[in-house]
Amino acid sequence: MKYIKVIKVPGILKLQSIYLGFFMILFSIILITSLFDLKYKFSYSWLSRSFEDVSTEFFIDVIASEISLYSPNTDQADTPLPKVLLSTVLNIWPEDIRTFLGRELPGFLTFNTEIAVAGIGTNLTTLPMESPPPLEILLKEREQSEAEIAKSNSEENPPVNTPSLKTEKDAVFIYHSHSWEAFLPLLEGNKTANEAVSLAETKNVIAVGNKLKEELAERGIGASQSKANVTEELKKKNWNYNQSYILSRELVQEAMAQEESIQYLIDIHRDSQNRELTTTKINGKDYARLFFIVGKENKNYERNLALAKELNQKLEEKYPGISRGVFIKTKDDGNGVYNQDLSSQSMLLEFGGVENNSMELDHSIEAFAEVFSEYFWKAEEVSGSGN
Secondary structure, eight states: OOOBOOOTTTTTTHHHHHHHHHHHHHHHHHHHHHTEEEEEEEOHHHHHHHHSSSSSHHHHHHHHHOOOGGSSSOOOOOOOOHHHHHHHOOEEEEEEOOHHTTTTSTTGGGOEEEEEEEETTSSSTSSSOOOOOOHHHHHHHHHHHHHHHHHHHHHHHOOOOOOOOOOSSSSEEEEOTTTTOGGGGSSSOOOOOGOOBBBTTTTTHHHHHHHHHHHHTTTTTTTEEOOOOOOHHHHHHOGGGGGHHHHHHHHHHHHHHHHHOOOOEEEEEOOSSSSSHEEEEEEEEEOOOEEEEEEESSSTTHHHHHHHHHHHHHHHHSTTOOEEEEEEEESSSSSTTTTTTSOOSEEEEEOOOOOOOOHHHHHHHHHHHHHHHHEEEEEEEHTTTTO
């Protein structure tokens, strides 16, 4: 028989009663601030951030104090009230040092990234790195003539014969929220990692998306790709770097409206970590390692996470070490949504880092296309929506 744990305080109040009273006070405050025109009000996002780290057992205990059906079947110690108050009011969780330092040390919020699946060598010291593009570099490159950039694009990406597709229409949409992200080996001159940006689509992540589109077509899967110059489009709207996902969202929504057959969304990026972390050798060939980012702040989080985990597992089975893992991000250390609310089959996929070359990237793209196509056709067979 399970006995309800009590805390000895004046009046011999049960701990569950204290929990209930605490919540009654909290929601009474929220109700009052909602009824009156106060300057500062509680928002859903504030409540979400405040309670996301509170243990599940705590809420179960609160409910169980009134509904016995929800009482746990196993004996578990109740969450100490001081600990709950500390987490709720100050957003500090004693067991996690990151909650003490995250808002005080510049850049430390990066460590809020959750590792859902850890690849080889992945830990809190080797998390993905993203750096805003140096505006002066992009402005300097924009001074090149449009003809020069167009010539570069056409010369390095000659037209290819499109193989016959098994899908009658495009099933995949490839896009690039940070289209300026480039690779040092593809750029002329000695550049630092922070300068690995380019407007030329043959030198940045658009080239990766183009290669993936071709590889999917080779396997019978139709894909469309946005080659929008996000830097220029942001400038036209007088938007900054932080609004790049708002811009790419418009591109995705437009594509989905025009092609209702689109099922999968793939946003391609590259990491800013060094070569040692972003490169691996498999069967004598060098591969640019890849990884998945899943946004936690959207309705499709669970399904997109499941998709990322399954593809990651299949990649690792065929190409051990190719993946750095699956990472989860909230609004505390990223966008948190990444347009993944638009489809339950969305991916933010990062190929390699600033120091990877075309050959290494191509090997990884081919590997991903192989694994993805197997997953795709199996899913089509199960759903009965193939040709």
